[in-house]
Amino acid sequence: MEHLTQWKHADPEQVRLSADILRTLEEAGHTACWVGGCVRDELIGRPVNDMDIATSAHPEEVDALFPRTIPTGIEHGTVTVVMEKIPFEVTTFRTESDYKDFRRPEEVTFVRSLQEDLRRRDFTMNAIARGLDGKYVDPYDGRGDLERGLIRCVGEARERFREDALRMLRGVRFASVFGYELEPKTWEALLELRGNMRHIAAERIRAELEKMLGGPKPAEGLLLLARSGLLAEAKIRLTPQALESARPEQLDVLPPKPAELRWAALLQGIGVSGDEAENLLKSWTFSGGFAKSAAALLRIDARMNAAGFSTEVAAEEKNLRLAFVRCVLDFGRTAAENWRVYHSMMDKADGKSTACFQLTADWMAAIPAESPRELALGGKDIVERLDRKPGPWLGDLIRRLLEATAMGSIANEREALLENLVRIEEVPGAQKEEKSE
Numbered sequence: 001m002e003h004l005t006q007w008k009h010a011d012p013e014q015v016r017l018s019a020d021i022l023r024t025l026e027e028a029g030h031t032a033c034w035v036g037g038c039v040r041d042e043l044i045g046r047p048v049n050d051m052d053i054a055t056s057a058h059p060e061e062v063d064a065l066f067p068r069t070i071p072t073g074i075e076h077g078t079v080t081v082v083m084e085k086i087p088f089e090v091t092t093f094r095t096e097s098d099y100k101d102f103r104r105p106e107e108v109t110f111v112r113s114l115q116e117d118l119r120r121r122d123f124t125m126n127a128i129a130r131g132l133d134g135k136y137v138d139p140y141d142g143r144g145d146l147e148r149g150l151i152r153c154v155g156e157a158r159e160r161f162r163e164d165a166l167r168m169l170r171g172v173r174f175a176s177v178f179g180y181e182l183e184p185k186t187w188e189a190l191l192e193l194r195g196n197m198r199h200i201a202a203e204r205i206r207a208e209l210e211k212m213l214g215g216p217k218p219a220e221g222l223l224l225l226a227r228s229g230l231l232a233e234a235k236i237r238l239t240p241q242a243l244e245s246a247r248p249e250q251l252d253v254l255p256p257k258p259a260e261l262r263w264a265a266l267l268q269g270i271g272v273s274g275d276e277a278e279n280l281l282k283s284w285t286f287s288g289g290f291a292k293s294a295a296a297l298l299r300i301d302a303r304m305n306a307a308g309f310s311t312e313v314a315a316e317e318k319n320l321r322l323a324f325v326r327c328v329l330d331f332g333r334t335a336a337e338n339w340r341v342y343h344s345m346m347d348k349a350d351g352k353s354t355a356c357f358q359l360t361a362d363w364m365a366a367i368p369a370e371s372p373r374e375l376a377l378g379g380k381d382i383v384e385r386l387d388r389k390p391g392p393w394l395g396d397l398i399r400r401l402l403e404a405t406a407m408g409s410i411a412n413e414r415e416a417l418l419e420n421l422v423r424i425e426e427v428p429g430a431q432k433e434e435k436s437e
């Protein structure tokens with residue numbers, strides 16, 4: 001009897017298609033089951049993502065059974081089977097090594113039984129398999145640990161962490177995201193072997209930290225990182241001292257998306273400036289776009305602080321509005337939007353009023369043009385009207401027009417802009433300072 005309806009937290013299409021794969025494998029005489037994260041997430045009622053499959057069939061046998069396959073990591077035993085455009089990873093029962101940083105295919109050993117495969121997985125909660133009949137294979141009482149809220153290594157923790165040091169960070173990430181505890185022996189092994197984290201590629205560390213910071217309570221994870229010193233010598237280096245000064249609890253106040261908010265808070269907490277942030281994030285293997293946008297948030301924050309921005313005085317002070325307008329013009333609306341959320345949430349964390357959230361929204365909404373293209377007057381018109389040769393003065397003037405329209409002192413209309421051209425141009429040094437970083 002198949003028990004597909006028991007998958008309550010997975011996409012029914014994925015259940016149906018992955019069940020088809022299991023059935024095909026079994027009909028060909030192999031053993032096959034769902035395993036890992038999908039089984040775990042279903043058990044604790046979290047949304048199930050990838051439905052990974054483990055099988056006794058060798059990669060070439062898997063490949064032969066299905067019309068559409070991709071040899072994703074055939075030497076590691078993984079074949080991606082594509083069913084109605086949805087990819088599923090089908091992995092031959094194997095032991096360790098392919099989780100390692102320096103992948104050495106010759107170390108992968110295919111094993112005959114599911115039991116042997118589960119024995120080399122990281123945590124008990126990740127070493128549960130589930131068959132088409134709805135029955136579990138759970139030799140390490142992963143379900144019991146899920147109920148107890150415990151992250152426990154399968155077997156000897158030191159061995160598991162020696163096989164792949166990233167598992168230590170995975171443990172911290174799971175503890176943080178699920179709100180679980182690390183079982184004492186697992187924690188001890190982590191403390192003993194934390195130095196091995198320095199061999200792990202930044203990209204893998206970054207991916208774990210992203211999941212942690214995207215979770216419901218990242219602060220707990222950061223505290224665990226501080227207490228363990230896990231990343232003290234890692235390629236993404238976060239020392240206990242830096243983490244302790246970072247006021248991690250503030251991260252929980254910020255929404256998980258956009259991700260820039262929490263990353264900016266973390267960087268600011270550990271004393272990284274907006275100017276340093278972009279390169280640092282890139283060196284941590286973040287995309288250029290993300291690094292830029294998180295750094296922009298911090299740059300805006302630094303500027304607004306330097307201008308003396310605080311909710312109490314913001315409504316009265318015109319120069320604070322001008323400082324904000326300049327940030328919008330220099331860094332764009334999205335970055336300014338991120339900063340608004342960031343600043344008001346930080347105020348909230350400090351028990352202050354969040355009234356500036358609305359005020360800055362009003363300021364933002366009143367900006368009619370963010371770039372020269374949106375201005376109702378082109379460079380050519382300006383040159384003609386003033387009868388001057390184009391030069392750097394033109395860019396300066398356009399910038400001042402953008403600022404004046406954003407502040408509401410000139411309407412973004414051709415006539416109004418033309419009328420004010422001479423006046424704006426003649427004010428010496430008007431609104432010239434702090435134009436860009």
Ligand SMILES: Nc1ccn([C@@H]2O[C@H](COP(=O)(O)OP(=O)(O)OP(=O)(O)O)[C@@H](O)[C@H]2O)c(=O)n1
Pocket residue numbers: 035036037038049052099120121122123126127164166167170
């Ligand atoms: N370093 C690792 C990585 C993975 N695994 C095993 O491979 C499975 C799938 O790993 P992965 O897809 O990376 O993570 P998930 O556990 O599925 O968790 P999540 O989807 O939350 O990342 C894990 O459940 C675990 O059994 C492991 O033992 N050691």
